[in-house]
Amino acid sequence: MFGKKRKQEQAAEKATAKKSVDSKSAGSELANSSAEDAAAQAAAKEAKSAPQDRAENGPYDASETPQMRPYVDLGSIKVVPREGLGLRLDVDQSTNRVMAVSLDFDGSVLQLQAFAAPKSKGLWHSVREQLQQGLRAQNATVKEQQGEFGPELLVAAQQGENGQAQTVRFVGVDGPRWMLRGVIVGPAAVDPQKAAAISAIFRDTVVVRGENPMPPSELLPLKVPAAVGKPEGDTAETAIES
Numbered sequence: 001m002f003g004k005k006r007k008q009e010q011a012a013e014k015a016t017a018k019k020s021v022d023s024k025s026a027g028s029e030l031a032n033s034s035a036e037d038a039a040a041q042a043a044a045k046e047a048k049s050a051p052q053d054r055a056e057n058g059p060y061d062a063s064e065t066p067q068m069r070p071y072v073d074l075g076s077i078k079v080v081p082r083e084g085l086g087l088r089l090d091v092d093q094s095t096n097r098v099m100a101v102s103l104d105f106d107g108s109v110l111q112l113q114a115f116a117a118p119k120s121k122g123l124w125h126s127v128r129e130q131l132q133q134g135l136r137a138q139n140a141t142v143k144e145q146q147g148e149f150g151p152e153l154l155v156a157a158q159q160g161e162n163g164q165a166q167t168v169r170f171v172g173v174d175g176p177r178w179m180l181r182g183v184i185v186g187p188a189a190v191d192p193q194k195a196a197a198i199s200a201i202f203r204d205t206v207v208v209r210g211e212n213p214m215p216p217s218e219l220l221p222l223k224v225p226a227a228v229g230k231p232e233g234d235t236a237e238t239a240i241e242s
Contacts, residue, residue: 045129048122048174049150058203061176065206076114076220077101077180078206085201089224098222103201108186110198114207115179116214122174123217127181128153131170141165148199149173154189169195171202178209178220 051057055064062078065071071078072087079087079101086104090111091097101112117123128144131153135142141156153170169184182202188194209220 045125046121047125049124050122050173050175051149054173054175059173059175059180059205059207061178062206062208063176071206072225073223074098074101074225075223076178076208076210077112077222078208079103079112079201080204082201087225089222098224099219101222105201106188106194106197108184108188108194108198110188110201111183111185112202112205113181114209114220115181116209116216116218116220117174117177117179118216119177121216123179124150124172124174124181127172127179127217128170147171149202175207176209178207180205180207 055061065078070081072081074089075098079085082105084105088102088104089098090100090102092099099113103110103112115123115127128151132142132144135153135155135157138157143154144151145154146152149171150173152172155168155170156165157168166185167189169189171182171184173180180202184195184198186194188198207220214220
């Protein structure tokens with residue numbers, strides 16, 4: 001009788017031990033899965049974001065552009081002249097530093113900025129996430145969508161002159177040691193036909209990274225082209241028609 005009871009106790013102990021081992025194994029598998037998911041998410045944030053045909057159809061690195069094509073040299077950014085295209089340089093008044101290039105075309109504006117990036121990693125995924133957080137903190141409505149250049153943001157932001165929410169589109173492309181960001185305001189932010197012309201301007205843009213070491217996310221230097229002259233105030237404007 002006692003032997004039978006002891007066998008039952010031993011069987012119960014083994015079952016309990018097995019459950020404990022199974023529980024530990026499941027917990028270990030869950031931890032490993034969570035770690036793998038976190039690593040995959042981190043790798044996705046660091047991956048380059050660009051169209052598959054970027055090297056052939058732009059935006060271009062300086063090493064990829066046709067040598068005979070005319071460009072307006074703005075330092076780290078070069079743009080192709082075309083009929084009806086206006087150029088405005090956004091200048092920091094306190095430092096007189098050119099912070100961005102704004103291109104006016106057919107009622108829409110494309111603002112361009114180029115940033116330094118690591119050789120093997122991209123910036124656009126992490127920059128896009130930071131933009132979303134900052135814009136939502138300002139009560140803007142932010143929608144992420146897939147566009148011609150990859151993931152992009154469509155933002156219903158500050159009120160325009162007519163009292164309606166203004167739609168702004170953010171696009172970005174990672175290249176060799178640089179990231180080019182475009183901010184589109186006006187009809188081209190939502191109208192596919194208008195957007196095609198702005199996309200072509202963005203595609204034609206050339207980024208000149210330079211050889212100087214720079215920390216990731218540092219704004220690549222811009223300069224005032226000779227045709228514009230020294231800027232006065234916070235902008236300098238000119239037409240850059242072909």
